[in-house]
Structures are given as structure tokens and as C-alpha cells.
Amino acid sequence: MSPRRARATRGRAGDDPAVALRQQLVDTAERLLAERQVGAITTREIARAAGVSDGVLYNYFADxxxxxxxxxxxxxxxxxxxxxxxxxxxxxxxxxxxxxxxxxxxxxxxxxxxxxxxxxxxxxxxxxxxxxxxxxxxxxxxxxxxxxxxxxxxxxxxxxxxxxxxxxxxxxxxxxxxxxxxxxxxxxxxxxxxxxxxxxxxxxxxxxxxxx
Amino acid sequence: MSPRRARATRGRAGDDPAVALRQQLVDTAERLLAERQVGAITTREIARAAGVSDGVLYNYFADxxxxxxxxxxxxxxxxxxxxxxxxxxxxxxxxxxxxxxxxxxxxxxxxxxxxxxxxxxxxxxxxxxxxxxxxxxxxxxxxxxxxxxxxxxxxxxxxxxxxxxxxxxxxxxxxxxxxxxxxxxxxxxxxxxxxxxxxxxxxxxxxxxxxx
Amino acid sequence: MSPRRARATRGRAGDDPAVALRQQLVDTAERLLAERQVGAITTREIARAAGVSDGVLYNYFADxxxxxxxxxxxxxxxxxxxxxxxxxxxxxxxxxxxxxxxxxxxxxxxxxxxxxxxxxxxxxxxxxxxxxxxxxxxxxxxxxxxxxxxxxxxxxxxxxxxxxxxxxxxxxxxxxxxxxxxxxxxxxxxxxxxxxxxxxxxxxxxxxxxxx
Amino acid sequence: MSPRRARATRGRAGDDPAVALRQQLVDTAERLLAERQVGAITTREIARAAGVSDGVLYNYFADxxxxxxxxxxxxxxxxxxxxxxxxxxxxxxxxxxxxxxxxxxxxxxxxxxxxxxxxxxxxxxxxxxxxxxxxxxxxxxxxxxxxxxxxxxxxxxxxxxxxxxxxxxxxxxxxxxxxxxxxxxxxxxxxxxxxxxxxxxxxxxxxxxxxx
DNA sequence: TATGAATGAGTCTTCATTCAT
DNA sequence: GATGAATGAAGACTCATTCAT
CATH class of the missing domain: 1.10.357.10 (Tetracycline Repressor, domain 2)
Structure with missing residues (x-):
């Protein structure tokens, strides 16, 4: 109900921001994978760790x-x-x-x-x-x-x-x-x-x- | 629902019912372990499969x-x-x-x-x-x-x-x-x-x- | 993680509390049905209106x-x-x-x-x-x-x-x-x-x- | 992503593009209305079906x-x-x-x-x-x-x-x-x-x- | 001591709306 | 004006744990 502006990709000049965010999500998930078991990773954690909102994930991945x-x-x-x-x-x-x-x-x-x-x-x-x-x-x-x-x-x-x-x-x-x-x-x-x-x-x- | 002896252990004459109940929970959990992953086993399932109530578990185990x-x-x-x-x-x-x-x-x-x-x-x-x-x-x-x-x-x-x-x-x-x-x-x-x-x-x- | 005591059925002496709560949920849903369209009713609203927690619904109904x-x-x-x-x-x-x-x-x-x-x-x-x-x-x-x-x-x-x-x-x-x-x-x-x-x-x- | 004319209306010479876009959104929504219930239509679907971006809608309609x-x-x-x-x-x-x-x-x-x-x-x-x-x-x-x-x-x-x-x-x-x-x-x-x-x-x- | 209904935080997912470009 | 990625509130549902009886 109250969308705000994007945070995570601001200032990342030079990259295609769309690609950058997809990358960033994969990066983050990969990093979390190194820290804990797959089953213990929640979508919210990935979003928080990537510094983006809960829903972005679904802009780039089916689930x-x-x-x-x-x-x-x-x-x-x-x-x-x-x-x-x-x-x-x-x-x-x-x-x-x-x-x-x-x-x-x-x-x-x-x-x-x-x-x-x-x-x-x-x-x-x-x-x-x-x-x-x-x-x-x-x-x-x-x-x-x-x-x-x-x-x-x-x-x-x-x-x-x-x-x-x-x-x-x-x-x-x-x-x-x-x-x-x-x-x-x-x-x-x-x-x-x-x-x-x-x-x-x-x-x-x-x-x-x-x-x- | 007045307090009463657990259903499953009734009739097991001779055993200390408390020990029997503990055993039974472990038995059941072990059996479920053979069927599925640890993470997919719920306390309710164990209780149901053991024929006891959801809560007993906490009388014998910390969690x-x-x-x-x-x-x-x-x-x-x-x-x-x-x-x-x-x-x-x-x-x-x-x-x-x-x-x-x-x-x-x-x-x-x-x-x-x-x-x-x-x-x-x-x-x-x-x-x-x-x-x-x-x-x-x-x-x-x-x-x-x-x-x-x-x-x-x-x-x-x-x-x-x-x-x-x-x-x-x-x-x-x-x-x-x-x-x-x-x-x-x-x-x-x-x-x-x-x-x-x-x-x-x-x-x-x-x-x-x-x-x- | 922090279950509290039941609220809604306390004091309703005489009724089977289990039946009472089921009834209460149906009552509440029926009342909400009179106020608004089916599609506009959320599980949380039913629970709130019935004075019970979000999850109870699933103790009595499949969904x-x-x-x-x-x-x-x-x-x-x-x-x-x-x-x-x-x-x-x-x-x-x-x-x-x-x-x-x-x-x-x-x-x-x-x-x-x-x-x-x-x-x-x-x-x-x-x-x-x-x-x-x-x-x-x-x-x-x-x-x-x-x-x-x-x-x-x-x-x-x-x-x-x-x-x-x-x-x-x-x-x-x-x-x-x-x-x-x-x-x-x-x-x-x-x-x-x-x-x-x-x-x-x-x-x-x-x-x-x-x-x- | 510099501002540019909406894709869908390009080439519709003679029409006021703004009016055309409004029309097109209504056309599309009307078509979707024939296929499914009002409640099941999302803004994104309308935009996709109309071949325009998610946001245009709000240039022509309050919501x-x-x-x-x-x-x-x-x-x-x-x-x-x-x-x-x-x-x-x-x-x-x-x-x-x-x-x-x-x-x-x-x-x-x-x-x-x-x-x-x-x-x-x-x-x-x-x-x-x-x-x-x-x-x-x-x-x-x-x-x-x-x-x-x-x-x-x-x-x-x-x-x-x-x-x-x-x-x-x-x-x-x-x-x-x-x-x-x-x-x-x-x-x-x-x-x-x-x-x-x-x-x-x-x-x-x-x-x-x-x-x- | 046993019961099991109640709890409610937490899970994944959707989608109307905003706003930097 | 147009874009569409980002937002985040909200939705249905799960389940370990508690506690009055």
C-alpha cells in the first residue's frame, strides 16, 4: 500500500540495475548458503540480507x-x-x-x-x-x-x-x-x-x- | 477432560508407566525417522502415531x-x-x-x-x-x-x-x-x-x- | 513461540468447549457473511471477531x-x-x-x-x-x-x-x-x-x- | 529507460496518443472482464495485455x-x-x-x-x-x-x-x-x-x- | 500426570501503487 | 508522459509449545 523507492541498487552506476539486483539476490543467497543449511534460509532473510524488500525476489524468480x-x-x-x-x-x-x-x-x-x-x-x-x-x-x-x-x-x-x-x-x-x-x-x-x-x-x- | 492415565500405556501392567511412555515416544519417533526426514516430523505426528496427547512430550523431554x-x-x-x-x-x-x-x-x-x-x-x-x-x-x-x-x-x-x-x-x-x-x-x-x-x-x- | 491461554471459551460453562468454539467460529463467519461479501472475509478477521487466535480455525476446519x-x-x-x-x-x-x-x-x-x-x-x-x-x-x-x-x-x-x-x-x-x-x-x-x-x-x- | 512514447500507441497516426492509450486500457480491461471475474483481474495483467507498462494506468485513472x-x-x-x-x-x-x-x-x-x-x-x-x-x-x-x-x-x-x-x-x-x-x-x-x-x-x- | 485446544510468531507468496529515470 | 523495478502490507496456513482441566 505504500511502496517506497528502491534502496539497494542506488549508486551502483554502470551496471544494468535489473541484472544487478538479480545478481545481488543470487549473491546473497549464495552467501547465506555458506553460512547455514538451505532449509534454514527464509525469503525474508534473503531480502533483508540483500537490503531489498520482501517481494523483489518474485520479480526475478518463479519462487x-x-x-x-x-x-x-x-x-x-x-x-x-x-x-x-x-x-x-x-x-x-x-x-x-x-x-x-x-x-x-x-x-x-x-x-x-x-x-x-x-x-x-x-x-x-x-x-x-x-x-x-x-x-x-x-x-x-x-x-x-x-x-x-x-x-x-x-x-x-x-x-x-x-x-x-x-x-x-x-x-x-x-x-x-x-x-x-x-x-x-x-x-x-x-x-x-x-x-x-x-x-x-x-x-x-x-x-x-x-x-x- | 480430567487428568487420567495416558491411553497408550494403559494395560501395560508391570512396567513403570512413566518409563513406558517415554519409551513409546522414542519408539515412535524412531519409526517416523525411518520414513521421512527429521525436519519433516512434527510433534503432533509423533504424538498421534504414539497414540498419546500432544503435550506429554514435554513431561519427558525438554523439547x-x-x-x-x-x-x-x-x-x-x-x-x-x-x-x-x-x-x-x-x-x-x-x-x-x-x-x-x-x-x-x-x-x-x-x-x-x-x-x-x-x-x-x-x-x-x-x-x-x-x-x-x-x-x-x-x-x-x-x-x-x-x-x-x-x-x-x-x-x-x-x-x-x-x-x-x-x-x-x-x-x-x-x-x-x-x-x-x-x-x-x-x-x-x-x-x-x-x-x-x-x-x-x-x-x-x-x-x-x-x-x- | 509463545502460546497463551485460551480466551474465548472461558466462562461458557455448560457447553462442550470444543463444540462451542466450532460453533462460535461458524457463528462469527455467518455474522460476517451478513455484513460483507464472502470474498472480503479474511481468516484473521474471523478469528479477531470470534475473539480467538489466528490458528484455531485449522483445528476445526480443513481450510x-x-x-x-x-x-x-x-x-x-x-x-x-x-x-x-x-x-x-x-x-x-x-x-x-x-x-x-x-x-x-x-x-x-x-x-x-x-x-x-x-x-x-x-x-x-x-x-x-x-x-x-x-x-x-x-x-x-x-x-x-x-x-x-x-x-x-x-x-x-x-x-x-x-x-x-x-x-x-x-x-x-x-x-x-x-x-x-x-x-x-x-x-x-x-x-x-x-x-x-x-x-x-x-x-x-x-x-x-x-x-x- | 528514458521517457518515451508508449509502445502500444506508436504508429496510430492521427489519434491523440493520450486518448488512444486511455481507450486501449479500457478496451483491454473490458476484454478481460469477459474472461474472468472482476476480482481476479490484476493491474499488471491489464498492462501486459494492453502492451503497456504497469504504471501508465495511473496517468489516466485515479486507481x-x-x-x-x-x-x-x-x-x-x-x-x-x-x-x-x-x-x-x-x-x-x-x-x-x-x-x-x-x-x-x-x-x-x-x-x-x-x-x-x-x-x-x-x-x-x-x-x-x-x-x-x-x-x-x-x-x-x-x-x-x-x-x-x-x-x-x-x-x-x-x-x-x-x-x-x-x-x-x-x-x-x-x-x-x-x-x-x-x-x-x-x-x-x-x-x-x-x-x-x-x-x-x-x-x-x-x-x-x-x-x- | 495426561490431555489437547489454544496460541501466535513465522512461512511463502501476491499485487496495487509509487517514482527515479 | 511512459517505464517497470521496487515496495511492503496483507493473505492463508503451519506448528512447537503452554496450561487449565
Whole structure:
């Protein structure tokens, strides 16, 4: 009944204000996502945190979930991009060090993503929409598993790795990283401390635990 | 509506009705936990399902979370007990088959527990209280990790396994099982199909992937 | 987060408080229905007017419409009962006076009901639910049309009325009453003034307007 | 977003653009009125449908209601114009056929208008403003009642109708048509089927129902 | 001690209206 | 004058918690 003037975008010269506000909402949602679980975020909080009114959200998104999915996708995309940077290629450097790099990168990605993923699992609607979107864009699990599988296959072809079942090995590496990620998130152990265990894992993976 | 004995416990002769009612609430909450996410359970539903009134809850528990934590603990304890049953002892049977058993048991435990754990992560308050409780009682992670570590150490001492870093190996086995659990819960893959991958994982763990 | 004690039913000794509150809500809704259109009634207003909290409504009714339908049915049932009281039987008194009584009763019923009926027509959901309910109970249109048709048929059989098409005559009598009802509701004309026109209508109906 | 001419009126050379835009808004609102209830029309929908911006409305109308009243008036005026076309004059054709034509025309007018009128009754503010306007302009009920009254008076003067009370007869004809209109709108009966009852009504009106 | 009706803050969402551009 | 993004009050509905009985 008593609309006031816009607050948030004033003074942001240079940007298209409409785009800016949409961005701002996604930014804010993404930031809140880093602070708490998806299920604990209210539309009002997003609006307050973004410094805009309660209703704006619906000028840019169909509903709460739409905004949240956008934020989740951006967050996930960002993490994936970071992950992919600096992944070693087959035949370069040393295999052991490369595998350690891979495992560390996976650990980091998972530790950074886990809270969001688990939060997502409590919100079936959100999970479903997110999955639909993530499979539409070329950013699904293959961006995590694909590079690792390619690397392993490459080194095997080059003879720098022996003969091994691909899926099992991928599962072991990612699983170990996931385990470290859980320890970090649930157990509250510091990442540095956990990362120190990675070389041992790779060594064990390389050498096996069978006797002599 | 004069005060009267709770309906649900009437006729349960011999039990202390107060204890019985408490139990019943936990039972019911635990059952509901198996059906849906923690966040989707209301106090009224618990009361209705338990056949008692909305208010009793507060005679035995400080609040909703208190009851839920009790139910979560009992559920977790039950899963752990199932897990511990039939774990092979060092020196018995074949090492490979034993490790497969261990991995399968861990996979089962994790797949059964994961939905609850993730549901928990959406409820920070609940998660915190749960962690406090789980570390107080002798039922923390060591009940999962302990037996596996003991088994591995035992076989190593017996010479049925080589020399290997314990923590790393434990992380790899549990991590792989966790990975399978996630695939089951998030990806909707059937357990049977996933379980088929376990022998490959154990073989890889035993033999390693290094060339030659 | 801060429930207080009940206010509205305190001191109403003798009634079953649960039934009392349900009744009270229907009472209140019915009263508001007399003051304004269905579409302009909010759940909060009902609660405020009933002196209870916002949420109670949902302890007794599935949703807003459920309560409103209950109120509409009660109101309509009451009006119908009043209408049926004192309707003359065929063969008693004078035909002309009897028809005037019928027309006046129909006029009253329609004038009292019209605002609600029209309000209903703007709320498709509500209209549908109301129609379902009204056809379930023996209170549909036949309670309005039936008695009049029976009366006309009776008098015709007794020879106190000539030969005439039943449906057309019913339509004319009820239609005329409806017209008066509209004039009252929409035009704001006083009922007494309108009622004065009824005898003329009946005389015209009896005598016809053909020449000679 | 510098001020510029409204999109929708560009290219309409020759018209005063301001008038054109006002017209267009009324046109659009009128069209929407034919599709749904008054209460279900939003200002944004009108703007979108008219191809103009949300705000223009307030350059030509005090508020939403003002526009809606204008649209309602135009719609009603249109229906009335249609109604008045082809009404038989006293002394032409046959009286019975003429009265049937009148009754059918009234029935059509009412059936076409009723949804809007009832929708109006759910919006007290709108209803009030509409009534004020309709009485100001020479388009009130007399445009409906007037021609019929004139026709009846004319035929009576010509001796083609007997002596009868004018108001009562008008009420009966319009009331019957209104009754048919209601049956069509509320009961969902097809217009054709209802129209078949009109001759019976006219015959009854002419002959009366008194015996002998 | 058990009951369960009542509470009311809080959730998401809609939409008439304003006003900087 | 035209634009349309921003506003925020209001709507229906949920549910953990209290307390008179």
C-alpha cells in the first residue's frame, strides 16, 4: 500500500540495475548458503540480507526454490571450476604426486560442497529441481569423475600405472576424499590435519595391502 | 477432560508407566525417522502415531529436539549393533572374503544411516546436540572404525596382510563404502547393483594399482 | 513461540468447549457473511471477531473454505426453514392471498440470500464446494421450487386455478420475486415498498394481460 | 529507460496518443472482464495485455477501480445497445411474438451481464462507484425497463393489450428473464434450452392462470 | 500426570501503487 | 508522459509449545 523507492541498487552506476539486483539476490543467497543449511534460509532473510524488500525476489524468480537453485548452481559451478584448475595431465610430473593432487582437489571440492549437498537432501523438491538443472547443463558428476577417470586411463595406457579396475579405483579415491570431507564437516577436524593423510592413502592405493 | 492415565500405556501392567511412555515416544519417533526426514516430523505426528496427547512430550523431554536426539541415538545404536553382528575375526576364513564382508557391512550401515545423518545436517541445533551426546556415550565413530581397525591390525600381525598405514586403509575402505552409500541414496541406484562393485574394490586395495 | 491461554471459551460453562468454539467460529463467519461479501472475509478477521487466535480455525476446519461453506450452509438452511414456515396449503384460504404469501416469502428468501449467492459466484472454488454440499443434503433448489410447484398443482387439481404450464408459472413467480430482491439489494429500495407491488403481480398473473 | 512514447500507441497516426492509450486500457480491461471475474483481474495483467507498462494506468485513472468502472460502463453500454437494436415497436407484427422477442432480448442481456454484476457485488467499493456512475449517465435501469414499459403502454393504448398494471407486468417479464439468466449462469443450463420456455411464459402472461 | 485446544510468531507468496529515470 | 523495478502490507496456513482441566 505504500511502496517506497528502491534502496539497494542506488549508486551502483554502470551496471544494468535489473541484472544487478538479480545478481545481488543470487549473491546473497549464495552467501547465506555458506553460512547455514538451505532449509534454514527464509525469503525474508534473503531480502533483508540483500537490503531489498520482501517481494523483489518474485520479480526475478518463479519462487523461493528458483532462486535457491540458481544460487546452488552458481556455487557448485564455482567450486567445480576451482577444482578443474591445475589438475595434472597424464604423463606429466610424477604419478604419485599427481594422484595426491587429485585426491586433495577432490577432498577440497567435497568438503566445500558437502554441507550444501546434504542440506539439499533434506529438501526433496529442491533436490529434484537441482538435479534436473545440473543434468541439463554440462556440469554433472562427470565433471568430477570424468577428469579423474581420464587421468587414470591415460596413465595406465602410458604404463605409469598397472592394470586395475577403473570404477573401483575411482570409487576408492573419491570415497577416501569424501571420508576426509565428512571428518572435516561433521567432526570439525581442521582441513590441514586431514590433508596430511592423503599421501598415505595414495601410497596404499599404489602398493596395495596384500602381504609381500 | 480430567487428568487420567495416558491411553497408550494403559494395560501395560508391570512396567513403570512413566518409563513406558517415554519409551513409546522414542519408539515412535524412531519409526517416523525411518520414513521421512527429521525436519519433516512434527510433534503432533509423533504424538498421534504414539497414540498419546500432544503435550506429554514435554513431561519427558525438554523439547522436540530432545526427543529427536534420543530417537536418533537409539536408531544409530541399533544400526551399529546390526553392523557388529557377524563381523569376521582375524585369522578366520579368507582375508579377501572377510574384507568384502567388512566393506559390505560398512556400505549397508552407511546407506541405512545416511538419510538420517544428512537430515540431521539441515538442523544445526539437532546436529550439535546429537554430536555432544554421541561423544558422551561410548558409541561414537570408534564403534564403526574400531572393529575394522582391530581386524586389519590382527590380520597384519598374523601376516595375512602386508605392512600398511592403518588410518589410510581404514579411510579407504569406509570411504569407498560411503561413496557407494551416496550413490545409492542420491543417485537412486539399487543396493544390489552397487554391492557388486565391492569385490573389485577389495581386490584393488589388496593388489594396488602400481605397475608391475 | 509463545502460546497463551485460551480466551474465548472461558466462562461458557455448560457447553462442550470444543463444540462451542466450532460453533462460535461458524457463528462469527455467518455474522460476517451478513455484513460483507464472502470474498472480503479474511481468516484473521474471523478469528479477531470470534475473539480467538489466528490458528484455531485449522483445528476445526480443513481450510478457510471449509469454515465458510459451513457458515453458508447454516445460513441458507436457516433461511429455508423460515421460508417453509407458514406456507399455505392448496384448498385453504383464498388462492389470491395464498399466492401473495408465496410470492412474499420467495421475495424475502431471495433478498436475504442474494448477497450471499452472488458473492459465492465470484469464488468458483467456494461455489463448487457449496454446490456439492447442498446437493448432498436434502436442501437444494427443490426446497424452494418444490413447495410452490406442489401448491400450484394442488390448486389446479382442485379447480381453484385454471389450466396453465407449471414451469412457466413457477418461473414467473420466482422470477418476479427475484427481481424485487435485486431491486432491494442492488437498488437499495426498502423491502416494504417493494412488497406493496406483490398483489399487483399476482393479480396480473391470475388475470393475464390479453385484451378483453 | 528514458521517457518515451508508449509502445502500444506508436504508429496510430492521427489519434491523440493520450486518448488512444486511455481507450486501449479500457478496451483491454473490458476484454478481460469477459474472461474472468472482476476480482481476479490484476493491474499488471491489464498492462501486459494492453502492451503497456504497469504504471501508465495511473496517468489516466485515479486507481484500479477507476479503470475497472470505466470498462464496466462501456461493457454495459455495449450490451444495452445490442439489446435495444431490433426491439419491436407497438403496433407492428404480432403482440405475442413481440413479447417473446422482448423476453428473449432481456434474457440474453441478463445472462451476458450477470457474471459481471455478480462479480461486482463481491467488490463493494467497485459496486458503489459503478452505481454512482450508472445513475449519473443516462444509462441506468431505464434503458432496460424504459423500452419495455413504452412498448407495453403503446400496445395497451392501441388496444392490442388489455388493462394491466405496468410496473407489475414489467417486473414479471424481466424477472422471468432474470430467472432464466440465473439458471443459465448458476445451473449451467444451455441458453437454447432455456429459451424454449419463453413462449410458455408469454402465453401464461397473456392468458393468466385464473380458472375459466 | 495426561490431555489437547489454544496460541501466535513465522512461512511463502501476491499485487496495487509509487517514482527515479 | 511512459517505464517497470521496487515496495511492503496483507493473505492463508503451519506448528512447537503452554496450561487449565
Amino acid at each position: 523461493k526454490y528458483d532462486l535457491l537453485v540458481a544460487a546452488l548452481l552458481r556455487r557448485y559451478a564455482g567450486e567445480l571450476a576451482t577444482f578443474e584448475r591445475d589438475l595434472p595431465a597424464p604423463g606429466t610430473g610424477e604419478v604419485r604426486a599427481n594422484l595426491v593432487s587429485y585426491a586433495e582437489a577432490v577432498h577440497k571440492l567435497i568438503a566445500d560442497t558437502l554441507p550444501v549437498v546434504t542440506g539439499l537432501m533434506s529438501e526433496p523438491t529442491l533436490l529434484h529441481r537441482f538435479m534436473v538443472e545440473i543434468h541439463r547443463e554440462p556440469m554433472g558428476h562427470h565433471r568430477l569423475i570424468g577428469p579423474l577417470a581420464d587421468y587414470l586411463t591415460g596413465e595406465r595406457r602410458l604404463g605409469r600405472l598397472g592394470d586395475f579396475p577403473l570404477d573401483a579405483t575411482v570409487t576408492m579415491i573419491i570415497g577416501s576424499a569424501m571420508m576426509l570431507g565428512f571428518a572435516e564437516v561433521v567432526g570439525g577436524v581442521a582441513r590441514g590435519e586431514l590433508a596430511r593423510g592423503v599421501p598415505d592413502i595414495i601410497d596404499t592405493l599404489l602398493a596395495g595391502i596384500a602381504p609381500g | 522436540k529436539y530432545d526427543l529427536l536426539v534420543a530417537a536418533l541415538l537409539r536408531r544409530y545404536a541399533g544400526e551399529l549393533a546390526t553392523f557388529e553382528r557377524d563381523l569376521p575375526a582375524p585369522g578366520t576364513g579368507e582375508v579377501r572374503a572377510n574384507l568384502v564382508s567388512y566393506a559390505e557391512a560398512v556400505h549397508k550401515l552407511i546407506a541405512d544411516t545416511l538419510p538420517v545423518v544428512t537430515g540431521l545436517m539441515s538442523e544445526p541445533t539437532l546436529l550439535h546436540r546429537f554430536m555432544v551426546e554421541i561423544h558422551r556415550e561410548p558409541m561414537g565413530h570408534h564403534r564403526l572404525i574400531g572393529p575394522l581397525a582391530d581386524y586389519l591390525t590382527g590380520e597384519r600381525r598374523l601376516g595375512r596382510l602386508g605392512d600398511f598405514p592403518l588410518d589410510a586403509t581404514v579411510t579407504m575402505i569406509i570411504g569407498s563404502a560411503m561413496m557407494l552409500g551416496f550413490a545409492e541414496v542420491v543417485g537412486g541406484v539399487a543396493r544390489g547393483e552397487l554391492a557388486r562393485g565391492v569385490p573389485d574394490i577389495i581386490d584393488t586395495l589388496l593388489a594396488g594399482i602400481a605397475p608391475g | 478457510k473454505y471449509d469454515l465458510l461453506v459451513a457458515a453458508l450452509l447454516r445460513r441458507y438452511a436457516g433461511e429455508l426453514a423460515t421460508f417453509e414456515r407458514d406456507l399455505p396449503a392448496p384448498g385453504t384460504g383464498e388462492v389470491r392471498a395464498n399466492l401473495v404469501s408465496y410470492a412474499e416469502a420467495v421475495h424475502k428468501l431471495i433478498a436475504d440470500t442474494l448477497p450471499v449467492v452472488t458473492g459465492l459466484m465470484s469464488e468458483p472454488t467456494l461455489l463448487h464446494r457449496f454446490m456439492v454440499e447442498i446437493h448432498r443434503e436434502p436442501m437444494g433448489h427443490h426446497r424452494l421450487i418444490g413447495p410452490l410447484a406442489d401448491y400450484l398443482t394442488g390448486e389446479r387439481r382442485l379447480g381453484r386455478l385454471g389450466d396453465f404450464p407449471l414451469d412457466a408459472t413457477v418461473t414467473m413467480i420466482i422470477g418476479s420475486a427475484m427481481m424485487l430482491g435485486f431491486a432491494e439489494v442492488v437498488g437499495g429500495v426498502a423491502r416494504g415498498e417493494l412488497a406493496r407491488g406483490v398483489p399487483d403481480i399476482i393479480d396480473t398473473l391470475l388475470a393475464g394481460i390479453a385484451p378483453g | 484500479k477501480y477507476d479503470l475497472l468502472v470505466a470498462a464496466l460502463l462501456r461493457r454495459y453500454a455495449g450490451e444495452l445497445a445490442t439489446f435495444e437494436r431490433d426491439l419491436p415497436a407497438p403496433g407492428t407484427g404480432e403482440v405475442r411474438a413481440n413479447l417473446v422477442s422482448y423476453a428473449e432480448a432481456v434474457h440474453k442481456l441478463i445472462a451476458d451481464t450477470l457474471p459481471v454484476v455478480t462479480g461486482l457485488m463481491s467488490e463493494p467499493t467497485l459496486l458503489h462507484r459503478f452505481m454512482v456512475e450508472i445513475h449519473r449517465e443516462p444509462m441506468g435501469h431505464h434503458r432496460l425497463i424504459g423500452p419495455l414499459a413504452d412498448y407495453l403502454t403503446g400496445e395497451r393504448r392501441l388496444g392490442r393489450l388489455g388493462d394491466f398494471p405496468l410496473d407489475a407486468t414489467v417486473t414479471m417479464i424481466i424477472g422471468s428473464a432474470m430467472m432464466l439468466g440465473f439458471a443459465e449462469v448458476v445451473g449451467g443450463v444451455a441458453r437454447g434450452e432455456l429459451a424454449r420456455g419463453v413462449p410458455d411464459i408469454i402465453d401464461t402472461l397473456l392468458a393468466g392462470i385464473a380458472p375459466g
